[in-house]
Amino acid sequence: MxxxxxxxxxxxxxxxxxxxxxxxxxxxxxxxxxxxxxxxxxxxxxxxxxxxxxxxxxxxxxxxxxxxxxxxxxxxxxxxxxxxxxxxxxxxxxxxxxxxxxxxxxxxxxxxxxxxxxxVRAGGIAECRIGAARGALDALFVPVGTGIAAAILCDGRPVRGLGHAGELGHVVAEPGGARCACGSRGCLETVASAAAVAAAYTERSGRPVDGAARVAALVARGDPVAVAVWDRAVDALASALATVSTLLAPGLVVIGGGLAEAGDLLIEPLRDRLHERLTFQRGPDVVRARLGxxxxxxxxxxxxxxxxxxxxxxxxxxxxxxxxxxxxxxxxxxxxxxxx
Amino acid sequence: MxxxxxxxxxxxxxxxxxxxxxxxxxxxxxxxxxxxxxxxxxxxxxxxxxxxxxxxxxxxxxxxxxxxxxxxxxxxxxxxxxxxxxxxxxxxxxxxxxxxxxxxxxxxxxxxxxxxxxxVRAGGIAECRIGAARGALDALFVPVGTGIAAAILCDGRPVRGLGHAGELGHVVAEPGGARCACGSRGCLETVASAAAVAAAYTERSGRPVDGAARVAALVARGDPVAVAVWDRAVDALASALATVSTLLAPGLVVIGGGLAEAGDLLIEPLRDRLHERLTFQRGPDVVRARLGxxxxxxxxxxxxxxxxxxxxxxxxxxxxxxxxxxxxxxxxxxxxxxxx
CATH class of the missing domain: 3.30.420.40 (ATPase, nucleotide binding domain)
Incomplete structure (x- = not known):
């Protein structure tokens, strides 16, 4: 030593x-x-x-x-x-x-x-060692910002695979959906990234917003377009996390990035809808990142x-x-x- | 030592x-x-x-x-x-x-x-140490039989998570699809397990078959119902494996169980359709299990x-x-x- x-x-x-x-x-x-x-x-x-x-x-x-x-x-x-x-x-x-x-x-x-x-893996290591997932061995750190990524920790170690492991944003959330920059369709980040949430609100309402934080504020005030856009994003995130739970059974999911700034407006419905989608699987807790x-x-x-x-x-x-x-x-x- | x-x-x-x-x-x-x-x-x-x-x-x-x-x-x-x-x-x-x-x-x-x-994890360990995935550190062993399961090996070690990791058969392949025994709908094993393939052929053709091996034989002979059932199963497997590739980037997928007895009738189209679904992701090789x-x-x-x-x-x-x-x-x- x-x-x-x-x-x-x-x-x-x-x-x-x-x-x-x-x-x-x-x-x-x-x-x-x-x-x-x-x-x-x-x-x-x-x-x-x-x-x-x-x-x-x-x-x-x-x-x-x-x-x-x-x-x-x-x-x-x-x-x-x-x-x-x-x-x-x-x-x-x-x-x-x-x-x-x-x-x-x-x-x-x-x-x-x-x-x-x-x-992202470094961020995940930090959240697992000294942040919101401290002590967790099997956890996901999911920064939701311009894009969506994930650090997947199995038994305390980040998964790399062939190098691109953790690309949660490119799991298909809406088959046949919107074209993604990666070339596929309906990727999670076309629906649930902070950028996608802001763009969807602008498209549906005709009112430009400067970011997902503004959409979150409108959700809190009950704006029906904002609520619909937010719901769709939360559903897509819950669906992707249900798949991860079925495959990897993590004990904890830590949500970070810009969208997590919305706090319980995001975290609580996401946790609930994730658990609704699971049957025999034990659902992970879903919490907000701590290290920003x-x-x-x-x-x-x-x-x-x-x-x-x-x-x-x-x-x-x-x-x-x-x-x-x-x-x-x-x-x-x-x-x-x-x-x- | x-x-x-x-x-x-x-x-x-x-x-x-x-x-x-x-x-x-x-x-x-x-x-x-x-x-x-x-x-x-x-x-x-x-x-x-x-x-x-x-x-x-x-x-x-x-x-x-x-x-x-x-x-x-x-x-x-x-x-x-x-x-x-x-x-x-x-x-x-x-x-x-x-x-x-x-x-x-x-x-x-x-x-x-x-x-x-x-x-399943023990089977995956054996395929990784002395079988089709020998030497692979990041691999999936997927027995497709009455149900569908997976042993997910990351860095040479099987992932457990909260205990039920590897339940690939319960990843949703057809949202809103057939009711699964687990309580969810459209789980991969309602479409692509050997049991589901045999049941779907019987249902669509009105002709009972004693198992997926019989359906595979009919596919080889060009029976159109068998081809359609087989295609749907291969598509669903490819979709689920694309999700796994995006999340975990394994280098190798080893298909075992009863359905793998069909050999290249399963493995080749599965490998092709998996790779068609990927964009930036490096696709894993797909091979048949060796240890039966x-x-x-x-x-x-x-x-x-x-x-x-x-x-x-x-x-x-x-x-x-x-x-x-x-x-x-x-x-x-x-x-x-x-x-x-």
Missing amino acids: PDAPAASDCVIALDVGGTGMKGAVLDRTLTPLETLRRPTPRSSGPDAVVDAIAAALCGLRDHAEARGLTVRSAGAAVPGIVDEAAGRALHSANIGWSDLPLAALLGEATGLPVALGHD DRAGCLGAGILAWEAAGSGPMAVGTEHGIDDEFRTTVSVEETHAPDPH | PDAPAASDCVIALDVGGTGMKGAVLDRTLTPLETLRRPTPRSSGPDAVVDAIAAALCGLRDHAEARGLTVRSAGAAVPGIVDEAAGRALHSANIGWSDLPLAALLGEATGLPVALGHD DRAGCLGAGILAWEAAGSGPMAVGTEHGIDDEFRTTVSVEETHAPDPH
Whole structure:
């Protein structure tokens, strides 16, 4: 067993999204000591994104070292298809890279061991270790935003399969339904993503809305078009989760992303309709995510600690993370100076 | 590490089905040295079934000892909801037991360590270690018979979840379709099980058939009703497997059970239609199972060797199991004398 981390040890972690990056220096209890948010220069191409990731990590490393901390390792969570074990970013239509040895490239740039993670799976790991699914071994983390994805945890480990496991948004919810960007029809995310909910309301009512939060507000006020759109989304989500329950029997489903901001307006009917659809199957509890948009960064931090030899059991148990931590942690909007 | 098994070491294994039990004395290469088949006395109630299981295992043990072998442990695979780790048979509507400490009861009866397994998961373990999915870490074993079940292996381990994971037969294939015995509608097994295929042919043609094998023969001859029934079953299976591919991205699907006896008449169109339904997802290969109705018993044997301290890596590698083994192994119809 490697040594337990010292109080002056830390890791650095970065969650790379299609529009922005969220980074943090995390101590051994996963408390952020420094945070960073900056845009992802996606329009400048994949090489520029790799440079920006390296620059963000180097910036975090320098901040940590300036505080007298020892940076044990780095973690980076990225979208698309990721081979965590090989440290390769296999594909991202969004960012445009293909079969990139990203962990090695970032290792060279930072001089640190780098753990590569998948954004949604990293978020799922964080929700399972220190968030809403803490202690659960068989759970689903489902961010419902512009799209719908899932991190499927079986026996405490995220399922990868051939690489694209967890694409819940592309389970067919309405056979023969609307064309999806993936080329299929009636995919769950054509009905139940935050983007689909907003678009369906606009289409049916003729009144543009700026997002699903607005539709949720209209549902709360009893707007009949909003209620119909919301019901259809909840039904489609319940149907897809019933399929997952039948196949995998998870004990817990954690809903995150923009749509989860609606809170019980989403969670309660979703839980009820899921359970109505099940017969012999034990239904999972359905709860709202707790880590918000920090999940991916905290997950990258957990992967970094694991790469440093601090196993997952250490996080959230020995390290004294408690409920208070999760409500007080806040990754601030601190535009750190670009070291380039 | 425990000692490697000696040449005179063996395990005993039993697969308990709703109608019959299949048992074997298995050496360290999983070669059967003795086999046993006998009916499951289901109509006499669960206590009688437990007694019969114990008697079958004691019989196998005695046979092995009479040959001068050392029985290291026993494995029993049973249907229903099984908690393998706790050694408990939680529920079987078919056999009628409920929350039974079966491993402990059989341990007392036999004087051996007893590993309890789930019939389908044990079969999946056997197909993955020494059968059609040998070497695959992310695979599905799908026996299609009277019902449809699945063993889902993620990273080499069968998924249990809350206990009923793998109920592929109860994924909804035709929303609003025929009532299923489970209480839901349009479950995959109402369309695509061997029993459903035979029933649908009889209903549409007015001509009773004795099973899906007869329907398959009619398909091969171009009987239009048989072709339509078969197509619908293949479509429903392809749809359910597309959902599984989207969620879990397995590399391989192994089809077993009675319907797989149709061979390429089933496997080829199923593989094609599954791949047609996928867009960005990498599709799994679809192949026929290799261990036939011996899979559950061999899986129970693998669990028994694991209980004896011989890890799964030992099976099929160090122990020299090769392709020849799988084609020459035959669990014979040897009605061993009942020791009671």
